[in-house]
Amino acid sequence: MSNNLQLIIKREFISRVRNRTFVVMTFLSPLIVVGMIALIAWLTTLNNDEVKTVAFVDETKSFATDLKNTDQVEYIDFSEYNLERAKDSVISKKIYGLLYIPKKSTNKELSESIQFYAEESPNFSILNRIEGIIANKLTNQNYKAEGLNLEAIESSKARINIQIENFSGEKTSKMSNYVKMAFGGFAGYLLMMFIIIYGNMVMRSVIEEKTNRIIEIIISSVKPMQLMMGKILGTSFAGILQFFIWVLLGGVLLLVATSLFGIDPQPVGVDPSIALQENNQQEIQLLIQDILKLPLLTLVLSFFVYFIGGYFLYSSIYAAIGAAVDSETDSQQFMLPIILPLMLGIYVGFFAVIENPHGTVSTVFSMIPLTSPIVMLMRIPFGVPWWEILISITLLVGSIIFMIWFAGKIYRIGILMYGKKPSYKELFKWLKY
Template identity: 65%
Template sequence: MRNLQLIIKREYLSRIRNKTFVVMTFLSPVIMVAMVMLIAYLTSLNNDEEKIVGVHDVSNIVYDQLQEQENTVYLNLSYLDLRTAIDSVDKKEYYGLLYIPSGETDAELSSHVEFFAKEAPSNFFLSDLEQKISGVLSNRKLENTGVNLATIENSKAQVNIKIENFSGQTTSKMASYVKMFFGGAAGYLLMMFIIIYGNMVMRSVIEEKTNRIVEIIISSVKPIQLMLGKIVGTSLAGITQFFIWIIFGSILLFSVTAIFGIESTSIQGQAAATAINQDEMQLFINDVLQLPLGTITVAFLIYFIGGYFLYSSIYAAIGAAVDSETDTQQFMFPVILPLMLGIYVGFFSVIENPHGIVATIFSYIPLTSPIVMLMRIPFGVAWWEVLISLSILFATVFLVIWMAAKIYRVGILMYGKKASYKELFKWLKY
């Protein structure tokens, strides 16, 4: 046990004292905050960009109904012929020209509407324009048949369905998106941490094997102690780095937003665009508060420990089986595949049906359960399902550590021979 503690301490200190580790620990939050601020700034610039659209309305029935929206101005160019109007818009670099021809029927007119532009306009802009023109033509058709539009408008009823669970708690329509965000973020972060810190373990094993330091170390400790010490020591260094990222990143983000106030424009613009009233905002806040945040946090830590030990053991075995990082490529795809599969199942199955058969099965499979189950927990999962998933996961962890230790024991002293899957299977029998 003392030897294991010494190895853990050695691995931990060697990691946190590494110049690259120190630089990236403090530089990564700076880069992330800078990216967030840049995205917010560019989004505000994009939202403030004014669109000038020329309108060539031969039928003279649409232009008057085109209300100028925020950042969109419509100019009537119907007095020009079409070719001159197109050249004028192109020369003045307007957003585009809307051409509405004349037609004997509304159906004929609507099928010949065109939009001329140097580059293809955004789908949102075109969709909004199509709805406006469609509304104008529909109203015109109703008026021609003698229908009173005012009567139709007054007869319209707006229905706002309120969502309430069986226990009486009211939720907003964005509740599923809130759960999706928290679950997706937790699953994705877990996958990234497993890959990053698992690779650290593998590189450390390869480095010591290449430098022949391991030959001296294993004369004093057992190979399994050395492997576990590397895994635990690297995980503690990773957790230290993670907490520094959270604390330093939060302070940095708060300071930058307070000084420059970049978030104010983007948040105000989004609030105006979505027109969320106070009731909806309160329901949204309630949705966040009603999430099992404590359960999500605890589950993240437990599944991180399980998933990290599971994959890090595999990474350590791979590092012991090869002589250089280049030789690891043949073994990496089967390791990365379950993690990617867990992410895809999470985003395409859990979010659509968190309690479906696919989501449930993959939340029990140990190679994917750390990601998939984390994505399911915000949607509400029975405690016994989580218990079964964790039991299978940690039972598999002990099995994989045992198998990885056998490969590690043989491979750590094997040089000059490229290991194959057949060779690794033989090592398990030693």
């Protein structure tokens, strides 16, 4: 590495690290993120603690004993009122909603005539619970009308719990695919955000120096390619430092927030003793085993490889765009080639990989360099042959070399061009100079 390149990397790194905005966001961002998580958890708790009051008019006199109060819903019997008076009472007392069960000659007519009145669209879970109560009651009445034995029917119901096991005899959790997708999806999404944030830093740095005409002085002492690579490397080192600080601070703050606010990792309203019944304890154990069986070492190593490779690939494009324009506003016309592959990688990962991680679509997009850093990271938790990873990385490295050459050509001409917004056609002409 030449002395000029080292000086540029050092200059870019120090200028980024000493920047007031960089320092503030480095330490403030984890606080904001953890604060938002704590706030959402607290608001969710408040939302779940709120008891909805539902009045009901039951003209059949059959459902009063079935509509029992729960932690989320409190029922009030307005059956002594007619419908209009019940509506007026609900409105005046600001009750959440009114359930109306009319009297009909048959259960079929009744099932199609039940109404729920509310000022706003009612909560889906509350409606679903009420529908289940009424449907169960009417079903049992229909059984009795047909002369069927309800106890015999209930005891005859089969409850299936399919056990998943591979051909080697190892049992697997039913949630295994979602756990793998969670690990891969988090890694892929984190990579995309890093590329967008720090790639924009490179572009803004180029535009700033070009606008201030500092670039004309710098370019007299160093080669354009060295300057471009110095900006990319210096910004990447600052970004990696910021990323590690975020991880450390975020972990500490999450632990502190959990202990201070008493955020319960158990789902709200779920009794742990109930959650572990009916083989749920075994399911949790299998889930933990599946997490431990994930190729964590391969995932971590691949994350850093694709982390660095994806950053270099896209930051060289960002640097070329910064050199080609005079302001960030002018850069918008060139952002589609960057944003589109990143978004495509995320969508392919979440919609194709989880359905078929080894299918044609997943495999092809994990090889294409512009999408492979994201899609391959999402595939690795599902188990990818080493030769596929090697091919993907080889193609990525080849693309980085080509893109740096391509961006260097545009950078060499663009940093000294002022006052004119270039078109794609002009950019390709610069490659010939």
